[in-house]
Every structure is written in C-alpha cells, then in structure tokens.
Amino acid sequence: xxxxTQSPRYKITxxxxxxxxxxxxxxSHSYMFWYRQDLGHGxxxxxxxxxxxxxxxxxxxxxYVVSRSKTENFPLTLESATRSQTxxxxxxxxxxxxxxxxxxxxGPGTRLTVT
Amino acid sequence: xxQLNQSPQxxxxxxxxxxxxxxxxxxxxxxxxWYKQDPGEGPVLLIALYKAGELTSNGRLTAQFxxxxxxxxxxxxxxxxxxxxxxxxxxxxxxxxxxxxxxGTRLQVFP
Numbered sequence: 001x002x003x004x005t006q007s008p009r010y011k012i013t014x015x016x017x018x019x020x021x022x023x024x025x026x027x028s029h030s031y032m033f034w035y036r037q038d039l040g041h042g043x044x045x046x047x048x049x050x051x052x053x054x055x056x057x058x059x060x061x062x063x064y065v066v067s068r069s070k071t072e073n074f075p076l077t078l079e080s081a082t083r084s085q086t087x088x089x090x091x092x093x094x095x096x097x098x099x100x101x102x103x104x105x106x107g108p109g110t111r112l113t114v115t
Numbered sequence: 116x117x118q119l120n121q122s123p124q125x126x127x128x129x130x131x132x133x134x135x136x137x138x139x140x141x142x143x144x145x146x147x148x149w150y151k152q153d154p155g156e157g158p159v160l161l162i163a164l165y166k167a168g169e170l171t172s173n174g175r176l177t178a179q180f181x182x183x184x185x186x187x188x189x190x191x192x193x194x195x196x197x198x199x200x201x202x203x204x205x206x207x208x209x210x211x212x213x214x215x216x217x218x219g220t221r222l223q224v225f226p
Contacts, residue, residue, distance in 0.1 A: 031212065043158075043203070043216040050212060058213065090157050102146055102165075102207070104214060106157035 003027065006091050006107040014115055019078045021110045023091030030096035032074040033104060034058075034066065036087040043090065049074055050096070081114045088112070121204055121217030129225050134191040136220045138204035146207040147180050147187040148214065153200045161202075162189070194224050 004025040013019050023032065033048040035058075045058030047066040055066050063085060065077045078085055088111050092104040119138045128134060138147070146165055150158035162173050164180035164187060171178055175192045187204055204217040 033213075042218050045213055048213065092157075103148060103160050103163050104205075105160060106150075108157050109155075 004091060004093055004105055004107040006089075006110050008110060009108065010111050012113045012115060013081050015082060016080050019081050019112065021076045021078075021089055021091075021112070023074045023076070023107060025072055025074075025091075025093040027093060027095075027105075028071060029093035029105075030071070031094040031104075032068065033092040033094070034064070034074070034076045035090045035092065036060065036085075037090060037109075038087050046076065046089075078112075081112075083114050086112060086114045119204055119206055119215055119217040121220055123220060124218070125221040125223070127223045127225065128194055130194060130196060132194050134194055134198070134222060135188065136202060137186060137188045138206070138217045139186040140206060140215075141185065142206075142208055143184040144187075144206035145184075145209050147178070148205040148207075149176075149178050149187070149189050150203045150205060151200050152203065152219075158203055191222075194222075196224050196226060198222060199224050 007022045030051050034046040035043045037043050044060050046064050049055045049068040052068050052071050068074050088109050090109045091107040094104045119140050121138045148163050149161045151161055152158045162171050162178040167184050168182045169180040177190045179188045201219045201221050203219050205214040
C-alpha cells in the first residue's frame with residue numbers, strides 16, 4: 001500500500017559530490033518521471049522512463065543521470081553536484097495507455113541542498 | 116521550456132467563499148489534470164479531464180476541459196481552511212508522454 005516512495009527525504013551534500021536519489025513505486029506503472037521544483041519555475045521534467053531500460057531526457061537533463069533496471073525503481077544521480085542543483089526533487093509514475101500517459105502520481109519529494 | 120499560463124498567481128479569500136482559477140495555452144491538449152500541493156509534500160491529483168467540454172466534480176471541486184482544448188478551469192465551492200495550498204494545472208499534449216505544468220495558484224483561506 002506504499003504507492004510511491006522517495007529516499008532520502010532530506011539531503012545536504014557538498015559541491016562536487018555524487019548523490020543518488022531513490023524512487024520506488026509499488027503499482028507496476030510503466031512510466032516514471034523525475035521533476036525538480038524551484039521557486040519561479042514550477043515543476044520541470046528532468047528525465048523520464050517509459051519502461052525498464054528505456055529512458056529519455058526531459059527539459060533540464062544536464063548534470064543528471066538515470067537508470068531503470070527494474071520497473072519499480074528509478075534512481076536519479078547527480079554526478080557532480082552543483083549549487084544550482086539545490087532544489088526539491090519529485091518522482092512520479094503513470095500507467096501506460098493508448099495515446100500516451102495519463103494521470104501522474106507523485107512521491108513526497110526529496111529536498112536537496114548543495115553547499 | 117513550455118509552461119501553461121495559470122491565473123491568478125495567488126488568492127486570499129475568506130472561508131465560505133467560492134474560488135475560480137484557470138489555465139490557458141496556445142497549444143491543444145488531450146488531457147487536463149488538476150493537482151494540489153501542500154507545504155512539504157508532493158502534488159496530489161484532484162481531477163482528470165479527457166474530453167473537450169467535459170465537466171467533472173470531486174466533492175466541492177469542479178473542473179472543466181475548455182471546448183477549444185486550450186484551457187481548463189477549476190472551481191472550489193464554499194472554501195474551508197484545509198483548501199489552503201498551491202493548485203497546479205497540467206496538460207498533456209497530443210502524441211507526447213509528458214505533462215506540461217502551470218505555474219501554480221497559491222490559495223490562502225482566512226477564517
């Protein structure tokens with residue numbers, strides 16, 4: 001009954017460090033998404049995945065890496081964190097339907113601070 | 116990147132009042148979604164709309180898919196303090212897997 005979970009919920013890291021944010025969903029949804037939310041910019045898509053081993057860039061992919069070896073997990077890695085990546089990160093998932101995806105369901109978010 | 120124009124940006128209303136907000140775009144959408152986000156939490160889906168002209172309710176919330184397919188509206192009747200939060204619209208363009216989000220409407224309700 002967990003739905004979609006993210007870990008950690010809060011993270012402080014230093015510039016240049018590698019950081020991985022985890023996302024796990026129990027609905028067996030085909031699609032998973034990573035967004036960042038910043039004041040003045042709303043929700044911006046970083047990467048998304050249509051199925052295991054299929055990923056694609058969103059609006060702001062630079063500096064991020066994703067993988068999806070299992071349907072239920074979609075980790076997001078910041079290879080070398082920068083201060084501009086300080087943000088709140090949301091993972092979401094959606095079923096696959098004819099013509100595209102429909103409702104996206106969001107996790108609780110990870111608040112990341114890069115010092 | 117593309118964003119939907121959502122208005123108003125913020126609203127300060129008294130408990131019991133009705134609320135209206137809308138999203139507009141120059142693009143045509145296949146699906147419109149409305150979300151609410153409470154502080155420190157992720158957006159929660161309120162209503163999903165799939166057909167032009169569709170009117171759908173969820174309790175005191177009613178949303179409409181504009182007949183031009185370029186806009187959507189959300190109404191909240193008889194507001195209560197727990198309606199406080201940020202409301203986002205999101206639209207799915209034809210032949211894409213992605214949602215485009217509005218800039219949000221921040222709602223404050225005073226007793």
